[in-house]
Amino acid sequence: MNLLHRRHLLLGALALPAFVQAQDAPLQVVASFSLLADMVAQVGGPAVQVHALVGPDADAHAFTPAPADAQRLAKAGLIVVNGLGFEGWIDRLVKASGSKAPVLVASSGITLRRVAGHTDPHAWQSLVAAQRYVENIRAALVAALGTTRPAQAAAIDARAKAYTAQLAALDTRVRARLAAIPPAQRRIVTSHDAFGYLADAWGLEMRAAQGWTSAGEPSAADVARLIRQLKAQQARALFVENISDPRLVERIAREAGASVGGTLYSDALSPPGTRADSYLKLMTHNADTLLAALAPAPALAPAAAPTAAPTADNSRR
Amino acid sequence: MSAVAPGAITLENVTLCHRDRPAVHHLSGRFEPGSLTAIVGPNGAGKSTLLAGLMGRIAPSTGRIRLPADGAGHIAYLPQQADIDRGFPVSVADVVMLGHWRRLGAWRAGGAAQRAQALDALAAVGLAGMQRRVIGELSAGQFQRVLFARLLLQDAPVILLDEPFNAVDERTTADLLALLHRWHREGRTVVAVLHDLAMVRAHFPRTLLLAREPIAWGATAEVLLPAHLQRARLQAEHWEAQAPWCAVPDQPAATMRAA
Amino acid sequence: MTVYDALVQPFVEFGFMRRALVACLALGLSCGPVGTLLVLRRMSLAGDAMAHALLPGAAVAFLLVGLSLPAMSLGAFIAALAVAALAGGVARFTAQREDASLAGFYLIALAAGVMLISLRGNSVDLMRVLFGSILAVDDAALLLVAGVASASLLVLALVWRPLLVECFDPNFLRAVGGRGALHHQLFLVLLVANLVAGFQALGTLMAVGLLMLPAIAARCWAHGVGRLSVVAFGIATACGWGGLLLSYHFGLPSGPAIVLLAGGVYLVSLAVGPRDSLRARFITAHRHRTA
Numbered sequence: 045m046n047l048l049h050r051r052h053l054l055l056g057a058l059a060l061p062a063f064v065q066a067q068d069a070p071l072q073v074v075a076s077f078s079l080l081a082d083m084v085a086q087v088g089g090p091a092v093q094v095h096a097l098v099g100p101d102a103d104a105h106a107f108t109p110a111p112a113d114a115q116r117l118a119k120a121g122l123i124v125v126n127g128l129g130f131e132g133w134i135d136r137l138v139k140a141s142g143s144k145a146p147v148l149v150a151s152s153g154i155t156l157r158r159v160a161g162h163t164d165p166h167a168w169q170s171l172v173a174a175q176r177y178v179e180n181i182r183a184a185l186v187a188a189l190g191t192t193r194p195a196q197a198a199a200i201d202a203r204a205k206a207y208t209a210q211l212a213a214l215d216t217r218v219r220a221r222l223a224a225i226p227p228a229q230r231r232i233v234t235s236h237d238a239f240g241y242l243a244d245a246w247g248l249e250m251r252a253a254q255g256w257t258s259a260g261e262p263s264a265a266d267v268a269r270l271i272r273q274l275k276a277q278q279a280r281a282l283f284v285e286n287i288s289d290p291r292l293v294e295r296i297a298r299e300a301g302a303s304v305g306g307t308l309y310s311d312a313l314s315p316p317g318t319r320a321d322s323y324l325k326l327m328t329h330n331a332d333t334l335l336a337a338l339a340p341a342p343a344l345a346p347a348a349a350p351t352a353a354p355t356a357d358n359s360r361r
Numbered sequence: 362m363s364a365v366a367p368g369a370i371t372l373e374n375v376t377l378c379h380r381d382r383p384a385v386h387h388l389s390g391r392f393e394p395g396s397l398t399a400i401v402g403p404n405g406a407g408k409s410t411l412l413a414g415l416m417g418r419i420a421p422s423t424g425r426i427r428l429p430a431d432g433a434g435h436i437a438y439l440p441q442q443a444d445i446d447r448g449f450p451v452s453v454a455d456v457v458m459l460g461h462w463r464r465l466g467a468w469r470a471g472g473a474a475q476r477a478q479a480l481d482a483l484a485a486v487g488l489a490g491m492q493r494r495v496i497g498e499l500s501a502g503q504f505q506r507v508l509f510a511r512l513l514l515q516d517a518p519v520i521l522l523d524e525p526f527n528a529v530d531e532r533t534t535a536d537l538l539a540l541l542h543r544w545h546r547e548g549r550t551v552v553a554v555l556h557d558l559a560m561v562r563a564h565f566p567r568t569l570l571l572a573r574e575p576i577a578w579g580a581t582a583e584v585l586l587p588a589h590l591q592r593a594r595l596q597a598e599h600w601e602a603q604a605p606w607c608a609v610p611d612q613p614a615a616t617m618r619a620a
Numbered sequence: 621m622t623v624y625d626a627l628v629q630p631f632v633e634f635g636f637m638r639r640a641l642v643a644c645l646a647l648g649l650s651c652g653p654v655g656t657l658l659v660l661r662r663m664s665l666a667g668d669a670m671a672h673a674l675l676p677g678a679a680v681a682f683l684l685v686g687l688s689l690p691a692m693s694l695g696a697f698i699a700a701l702a703v704a705a706l707a708g709g710v711a712r713f714t715a716q717r718e719d720a721s722l723a724g725f726y727l728i729a730l731a732a733g734v735m736l737i738s739l740r741g742n743s744v745d746l747m748r749v750l751f752g753s754i755l756a757v758d759d760a761a762l763l764l765v766a767g768v769a770s771a772s773l774l775v776l777a778l779v780w781r782p783l784l785v786e787c788f789d790p791n792f793l794r795a796v797g798g799r800g801a802l803h804h805q806l807f808l809v810l811l812v813a814n815l816v817a818g819f820q821a822l823g824t825l826m827a828v829g830l831l832m833l834p835a836i837a838a839r840c841w842a843h844g845v846g847r848l849s850v851v852a853f854g855i856a857t858a859c860g861w862g863g864l865l866l867s868y869h870f871g872l873p874s875g876p877a878i879v880l881l882a883g884g885v886y887l888v889s890l891a892v893g894p895r896d897s898l899r900a901r902f903i904t905a906h907r908h909r910t911a
Contacts, residue, residue: 264867264874267755268634292756299635416795438795449660449788450843459785462796467782495843 069251071188074120076131077104078166078313080150080177082323084124087181087204091189091196092122100313100321104130109137117141120187124148124181128156128165148184150177166310171215171242171327175208210324215245218331222246225339232334233274233302234283238310248334251277253284267296274300281305281337306333369394370415370519370550375423376607377407377414381605384410386574387423390525392552395431397545399565399581400554402593406572408523408554409441412521415552429519435463437517439508439525447497450547453507454492457482460514487536502533509537520544522553526560538564558585637864639757640874643821644860646765647830650772650814652853655835656845661787663718664836667828669726670815671704675733683857689820703729712801739826749889751823754864754874761821768817772810779803784845818825822875831877837886840893840901855885860864 045094070093075081081096088094096114098104117123118141121326125134127149138147155175157164182204186197222230229251243250253270274282274296282297297304308330309320321327370392377385384407392398402407413419414426416438428436457479458471465471471479483489486506496504505525511521522541526534542564545553555561561568561581568584570576572593577584631637658664666827677699678692685691703725710721752761776783785793786800793800834855835848842851863878892899 229694235746261753261873261875262755263871264630264637264755264864265869265871267636267843268630271634271636289753291752291758291761295636295756295758298758342718377790418791418794436795438791440791442787443789444789446788449784450845450848451784451788456789459789459792462798467798468778468780 070118071121071185071196071281072116072121073124073185074116074145075123076125076134077311077324078102079311079323080124080126083150083174083177083207084181084185084322087178087200087201088185088208089199091186091193091200098314103314104311105132105308106135107131109133113137113151114141117143117145118129119143120145122146122148122184124150124184126165126168127151128167128265130165146184148180149213150180152180157244159237159240164237164240166238167241167311168323169239169327169330171211171218172245173241174323174327175211178204178208178211211327214324214328214331218246218335221331222248223337228278229280230338231277231279232281232283232305232337233270233277234305234308236283236308236310239308242330246334251279253272264293267292270296271300272301283308283333283337303337305337369429370552371425371427371614375414375421375426376423376564377410377419378422379410383407383422383573385414385571386607388394388571388575389424390569390575393549393567394550395545395548396540396567397565398550398553398567398569399561400552400569400571401556401558401575401585403596406593406596408571409523411571412438412523412552412554415521428462435515435517436519436521437512437515438620439512439520439522441523441527442501442504442508442536447495447499447504451496452492453483453488453494453496453499454479456496456507457492457510457514460511460516463515478516479510483487483507485513486510486540487533502529505529506533506537509540513540517549519550522551524554524556526555535559561585626869629864630865636755636757637868639762640754640864641861643754643757643762643765644830644864644878645857646762646769647814647818647827648834648853648856648860650769650776650810650829651818651856652834652851653776653849654772654814655831656838656848656852657783657787658811658832658836660845661718663722664832666722666811667815667831669722670700670704670812671677671819671828672730672733673726674700674729674816675818676729676736677702677733679733679736679740683736684804693816693820696819697812699729700812700816701809704803704812708801708804708808710805745838751819752821754822754826754878755867756764757800757821761833765821766816768813772814775806775810779806783807825879826875829882830860833879833882833886834859837882837889837893840889840895840897843895847883855882859885 054130054250070091071088073084073088073092073094075094075096077098078096078100081094083107084092084094097109097116098107114137117138118142123138123143123145125131125147128151151165151167151173154167154170154176168177182200185200189197189200227247227249228245230247231251232243233251233253235253239250242248249272253273273279279300279302281294281304282291282300282302301332309326313322313326314320320329372388372390375385375388376383376466386407388411400411410419414421415428416436433443434527454476458475460479460482461471465475480489480492483492488503488506488510488511491499491503491507496507499507509525525537529537538560541551541553553565555565561584567579568581569578570584570589570593573596576593576596577586577589631641658666674696677695677697679695680699681691681695682689703722707718707722707725709903710716710725711718714721757765782798782803783791783806784802785798786803790800813829814831818831819829822830832867834852838848838851842848859878859882863881864874864879866872867874890897894900
């Protein structure tokens with residue numbers, strides 16, 4: 045009896061540090077792509093350690109998982125995905141990894157947008173929807189940490205609140221700037237299909253660049269068609285990603301009386317240390333670029349956000 | 362063309378080499394002003410090379426070539442036809458008008474007077490009316506006449522001709538020989554590389570018999586003796602793969618050109 | 621669609637079409653004589669060699685200054701000029717032929733350029749920045765092409781005669797004291813200037829294509845160097861105009877359309893041109909003069 049008691053104590057004593065360690069170890073979170081990962085990191089802070097499956101500058105549609113990814117999923121405490129069909133490969137990957145972690149669909153609860161018969165998954169482009177994302181993430185993190193770490197949960201709540209405030213502030217500033225531009229002048233022609241939520245949220249009119257099929261050398265017919273479209277729709281700005289020659293974009297825009305667009309970031313953050321390496325910076329940059337294209341006004345003031353907006357970069361990429 | 366001040370060409374111990382093989386070996390002598398000289402010798406004797414040296418295209422390895430120093434002095438040169446690209450699309454008139462180069466320079470266009478002189482020159486060589494033909498359409502003889510017409514226009518005191526009667530028919534040869542005589546009467550120094558010894562005996566008062574080394578240089582009758590010709594033949598046949606290096610002392614090589 | 625709609629209206633409606641046509645015209649003006657001379661000097665492949673020779677210059681400029689178009693163009697010009705000068709010098713002073721020396725130096729330049737770029741890291745947009753496209757001709761590019769064309773014509777007018785004589789009777793030129801080597805180098809400078817301007821405005825394919833194909837085709841229609849140049853200019857302009865229309869009406873990429881049209885003209889010329897053609901060779905003339 046005595047022996048048993050002492051062995052238990054010993055075991056308990058030995059196990060205690062490990063137990064305490066386990067309590068302090070950050071929660072392992074795997075996010076499907078860099079934008080989500082940044083959001084989770086902003087909300088979770090030191091309590092979480094986030095890894096993005098699809099890193100900065102990478103294409104989520106072309107992602108091919110590696111065994112290391114499956115391992116990370118298996119060891120994760122929480123998995124965060126966008127949903128809405130954005131990650132076609134995630135379900136199989138999670139099942140294959142055998143992970144028991146809860147899966148958060150960050151976009152639950154937002155107002156969906158349908159385009160050409162299916163749902164547009166790029167909901168994060170709307171700052172309003174993004175605030176919903178943050179709320180979902182907060183709830184999931186708090187749930188995953190359990191009741192064992194109330195201090196951390198409280199910190200997460202606080203961070204989520206602050207972050208949401210930043211997003212809301214940015215949204216307000218952009219809307220204020222946009223109010224100065226009459227709706228008829230908010231027309232943009234773009235080859236992106238990823239900015240529908242952004243356009244809806246901020247009242248921009250985005251049309252697709254018609255018939256620009258090839259990524260190779262364009263024909264005079266393509267150029268003429270695009271110019272006609274720009275003129276007919278009185279578009280003010282042109283953002284085409286798949287015309288590889290920046291001089292050609294400049295030429296087209298100039299002839300149609302539109303301004304040349306810069307770079308708009310849609311699906312991924314830029315690499316760390318560059319101008320769109322966090323969600324907030326990315327949205328700020330997109331807003332700046334759009335505003336500069338629509339009206340030659342100075343960029344958003346750095347104001348309250350600690351991740352200050354870089355000055356509008358209107359040059360070609 | 363009026364008679365011009367004569368020019369003399371002096372050679373002092375001249376050697377002209379292709380790499381380390383002498384084509385002309387220690388040649389000394391003088392082309393008298395106003396002389397009409399033929400250069401003869403077996404094939405490979407260095408005749409064309411000598412003309413190239415006189416033109417300044419090859420620098421002598423030893424010795425010196427002294428050219429006429431008077432102000433009007435320049436040398437007109439008739440090359441072997443192979444050096445000219447006859448496929449080039451220019452007309453006969455274009456080629457003949459080049460004879461005015463010294464007067465017109467590189468970009469002044471010729472006036473009516475110059476064109477008339479060019480037509481006269483064409484007529485003098487028997488090609489009246491051919492001025493608009495393209496040179497690619499001419500026969501070898503006709504083209505040779507065109508080059509002679511150009512020489513006429515150049516009006517030079519020294520005229521060098523490299524095998525001017527190769528591949529040219531008898532009538533053309535006779536006509537062109539008449540031109541040579543006319544230049545000789547005008548007091549120009551004329552030097553021609555030739556193969557036909559009968560022609561040389563008949564028309565050229567002076568001859569240089571060259572077979573790498575000078576065999577004889579002087580009045581034709583004294584140069585073209587059987588003994589000399591025999592020596593020339595032997596010299597040419599004597600070609601060694603491992604000939605010893607030449608030990609004849611040389612002076613620093615220089616070519617002085619008239620200002 | 622009326623003839624006007626088909627042939628003229630696109631240029632009236634769109635500024636980029638007008639600029640493209642003017643660029644073709646300007647390039648054709650200087651490429652006419654330059655291309656003709658290249659063909660006559662048997663340097664027809666020189667244009668393509670030059671396109672590769674300018675790489676190390678652009679690479680050095682990029683390494684020193686960054687992605688700046690004027691700097692890279694200047695670097696490219698200097699590099700191509702150096703290659704042309706060295707090749708010309710070697711050909712003149714040694715027994716090497718011009719085409720062999722050019723090949724030697726441009727290959728060295730190309731490899732040096734590739735090495736410089738690889739050492740630095742990514743090669744990406746270097747060439748893209750340097751080589752333009754005819755639909756994207758902006759004011760700066762147009763000015764460059766027009767300026768180079770004017771300067772070329774001026775220089776050519778001055779040195780036309782010695783340049784020609786240097787081609788077909790270099791001994792005569794040497795005999796009369798004309799500086800053949802100098803004029804030849806001048807010609808190479810003009811060639812490089814036209815090529816660099818052409819690359820920048822129109823891209824490599826179009827620049828070299830418009831330089832060579834019209835001049836080559838012209839030989840089936842004219843004789844005499846002056847007339848050849850004029851015919852070459854005419855063909856270049858017509859192909860620019862026609863190629864742009866093809867691109868406009870049928871959605872074909874513009875650069876290849878123009879060059880292929882020029883190629884088509886060449887093939888037709890080969891077949892039925894009045895001289896140096898298959899027709900002249902195989903279909904005998906029915907009458908001839910008496911003398």
